[in-house]
Amino acid sequence: MTTAPRPPGGTVRLTTAQALVRFLAHQYVERDGERHRFVTACWGIFGHGNVAGIGQALLEAGSEGPDAMPFLQGRNEQSMVHAAVGYTRQRDRLAVHAVTTSIGPGATNLVTGAALATVNRLPVLLLPGDVFATRPADPVLQQIEVPWAGDVSVNDALRPVCRYFDRIWRPEMLVQAALRAMRVLTDPVETGAVALALPQDVQAEAHDWPAEFLADRVWQVRRPYPEPGEIARAAELVRAARRPLVVAGGGVHHSGAEAQLHALAESTGIPVAETQAGRGALPWDAPGALGGIGHTGTAAAAAAAREADLVIGVGTRWTDFTTASGTAFPAPGVRFVNINVCPADAHKLAGHTVVADARTALDQLTRALAGYQADEGHVRARREDADRWRRAVDEAFDAPDGDARPTQAQLLGVLDEVLDSRDVVVNAAGSLPADLHKLWRPRDRRQYHVEYGFSCMGYEIPAALGVRLAAPDREVFALVGDGTYLMLPTELVTAVQEGVKIVVVLVQNHGYASIGALSDEVGGERFGTAYRFRGADGAYTGAPLPVDLAANMRSLGLDVLRADTVDGLREALRAARAADGPTAVYVETAPARQDLSALRAHAWWEVAVAQTSARPAAREARQRYEEAKRRQRDHL
Incomplete structure (x- = not known):
């Protein structure tokens, strides 16, 4: 972190909310020499917990000048967080939106959106109102009473789903809390939802703020370089492998490492499969592209996973959908190399770790593999699988009857x-x-x-x-x-x-079509998944609902x-x-009229099935479940 030239020393008298809004308007990030304003707007729905504090501060900031903070009016607190997440993902995590709500149901509505942001490692700043710090009346409207803890409010529900949480009980607490919040938001490893809970009386309280706190501040978004020994060992493992496979995750996009991934695949011939978050890391028609991997992936990627003796994960968290609940990589002795900026993810599947930014690590690994080519037969087989997948997509997309x-x-x-x-x-x-x-x-x-x-x-x-x-x-x-x-x-x-x-x-x-299909698979018989009237049997088997x-x-x-x-x-x-x-x-839409089996990965996903049941469908599903469980393995 660096700061731009600062104004002369001294203080500025502002409310806590006004100081926070002005502070946010002066935060910048820099990566690869490019500087961006970081907090570019604030979503909000106002209630008694924030209307006189953050609301007034946003009004005062206006929409022009160096202290401006554009305001976006939302309709639902959860959806405001989703909008902020969509924004920052599109901006490669180099710009974010803040979200302000009142205390009570407005604040608790943030929890789902915060969890989504944190799971996906996407930064969003949450500014919920909170109870009175001075407690002039207790309880106040929308306050949850906890008899055994006077300092608990509904905002504490945000703690498990946020990467950083603080409650600003006094104005002077804001300085350190705001700086810590920015550190987490701009950290490629730690980022996710950040919540600063703001008691409504503290929001409106005036304080003399150091001018330096309100000056332009630049946060460097790091690109950690890998240890030379980690790259050397990774290259050694690749050279020893006969059937290597790259699995590209969302970290490829966050790092802007698509060109480096393409260069690795092109120079070595190693095929590439993609997680949901990593989709698009390679152009779909690139020679080594196998499409999606895992439970929802392609048959081409699944075949490569079954035969792989070395899997190079780049920026992936290795979720159960990607690993087919521990069944996707069954080859004896299969090894993993994990390139990830987050050490916890790099250590998954007992992989050899390359703890580094994806772009820098891929660039160095490609250099270390100069002259290396994957086994010709392996490359040819994978490209033939990819060609079959592309032809199957063509058939699935084809609609010869335009009137159907x-x-x-x-x-x-x-x-x-x-x-x-x-x-x-x-x-x-x-x-x-x-x-x-x-x-x-x-x-x-x-x-x-x-x-x-x-x-x-x-x-x-x-x-x-x-x-x-x-x-x-x-x-x-x-x-x-x-x-x-x-x-x-x-x-x-x-x-x-x-x-x-x-x-x-x-x-x-x-209705819920995907869960209906899953329900069929696990013995649930599509119970409660259709949008229909109740039939004569009391179940939802009647006519579709007349909803337009x-x-x-x-x-x-x-x-x-x-x-x-x-x-x-x-x-x-x-x-x-x-x-x-x-x-x-x-x-x-109409039911599928084509056989799409050539496209499916036929990769398992574990959903626990009733161990005992009077219904035949559940008993059959349990038998299939136990057969699939026997294919699971730990990678040690």
């Missing part, structure tokens, strides 16, 4: 046809993440935006808004199922209010285009892309 209702795969095919390479696709939950991971053809490093660390229903619409705010020159498409839409449609109103163009593609399939979500979106201010056929979908998507304001395309 599109399948979900055909919907993605039409979208692939209509979108430009710089357009962004946003998704998080339902059956779409699996189809996107297998089928989508990323043509730009930031085209594929699927949040699968937390897989949070309701993320897509607010995140799309955040992405468009971060990249106003890109068209942004939020792919949303009906179940997800009903969770959090509220920020459509914000998009309309602010004139922020996003396109919502709403897929109507009458297209009309609902129209009532919120969007232009809505209905698409009933493949040709109609193509026309609607083109019109939506060319529109000037927020637009929705409403489409009801």
